[in-house]
Amino acid sequence: xxxxxxxxxxxxxxxxxxxxxxxxxxxxxxxxxxxxxxxxxxxxxxxxxxxxxxxxxxxxxxxxxxxxxxxxxxxxxxxxxxxxxxxxxxxxxxxxxxxxxxxxxxxxxxxxxxxxxxxxxxxxxxxxxxxxxxxxxxxxxxxxxxxxxxxxxxxxxxxxxxxxxxxxxxxxxxxxxxxxxxxxxxxxxxxxxxxxxxxxxx
Numbered sequence: 001x002x003x004x005x006x007x008x009x010x011x012x013x014x015x016x017x018x019x020x021x022x023x024x025x026x027x028x029x030x031x032x033x034x035x036x037x038x039x040x041x042x043x044x045x046x047x048x049x050x051x052x053x054x055x056x057x058x059x060x061x062x063x064x065x066x067x068x069x070x071x072x073x074x075x076x077x078x079x080x081x082x083x084x085x086x087x088x089x090x091x092x093x094x095x096x097x098x099x100x101x102x103x104x105x106x107x108x109x110x111x112x113x114x115x116x117x118x119x120x121x122x123x124x125x126x127x128x129x130x131x132x133x134x135x136x137x138x139x140x141x142x143x144x145x146x147x148x149x150x151x152x153x154x155x156x157x158x159x160x161x162x163x164x165x166x167x168x169x170x171x172x173x174x175x176x177x178x179x180x181x182x183x184x185x186x187x188x189x190x191x192x193x194x195x196x197x198x199x200x201x202x
Contacts (some may be wrong), residue, residue: 001051001053002049002051002060003048003049004046004047004048004049004202005019005021005028005046005047005049005060005062006019006021006024006044006046006047007019007021007026007044007045007046007047008020008042008043008044008045008185009038009040009042009044010025010041010042010125011025011040011041012035012038013035014035015029015030015031015032015071015087015088016028016030017030017034017038017045017047017062018028019045021049026060027060027158028047028061028062029059029060029061029062029083030047030061030062030063030087031063031087031088031090032091032092033090033091033092033094034047034062034063034068035153036042036122036163037064038064038100039103041085041153046064047062047063047064048062048063048064048065048069049062050063050069050072050073050083051062051071052083054088059083060125061083061086061087064195065095065198067095067160068090070095071090071095071098071099071132072087072090073087073134074090074131075090075098075124075128077109077128077131078123078124078127078128080120080123081116081120081123081124084115084118085113085115085120088113088114088115088116089110089113089116089124089131091112091113091114092112093109093111093113093115093173096176097173097177098110098175099132100126100162100166100173100176100197101171101173102124102128102129102132103124103129103132103133104165104166104171105125106171106173107122107125108120108121108125109171109173110124110125111131119141151161157171157188157189157190157193158179158182158193160190161175161179161190161193161194161197162175163177164190164194165178165179165194165197165198165201171200174201175196175197176196177200177201178198178201179193181197181200182197182200183184
């Protein structure tokens with residue numbers, strides 16, 4: 001199995017990237033979100049990869065982070081979601097946004113992906129809700145890895161603020177974006193953070 005490819009970016013489209021690795025052009029299938037985040041042509045890029053081998057197929061699926069690769073692997077365990085469907089979902093949702101959509105039951109956010117209907121989105125939630133947790137999110141990880149007590153308190157407040165916004169009826173992706181848009185710095189309690197996040201929703 002190929003764990004990653006690293007080399008010069010030679011070509012790019014919404015679905016593929018060609019990486020020059022040792023004078024060999026490696027074609028890697030990517031999501032539209034990944035395509036938008038790649039560096040310019042000729043720049044060095046590293047993509048973590050999932051290898052799919054079948055009788056008539058050998059494809060590499062590439063991701064800029066291990067986190068994206070991990071959530072992709074979980075997605076393709078869902079009945080009816082193959083690699084193409086997994087990339088489609090990760091084209092409209094980040095790994096964290098997908099986790100929050102699953103945890104909050106936000107099938108509408110998942111169904112925004114091309115080719116993914118309401119029933120398939122609901123199946124994603126049903127199949128993945130026991131495989132992911134709030135602790136998997138980057139918001140929570142940032143809180144856990146911080147050695148500064150104030151930063152840790154701020155991390156907890158951010159997690160609780162996201163949960164509060166979803167309870168108020170906002171979609172998981174809207175809540176996550178709103179909380180992330182509040183600048184980090186001095187420690188805020190949940191109420192203050194919520195007020196700032198709500199301003200970003202209007």
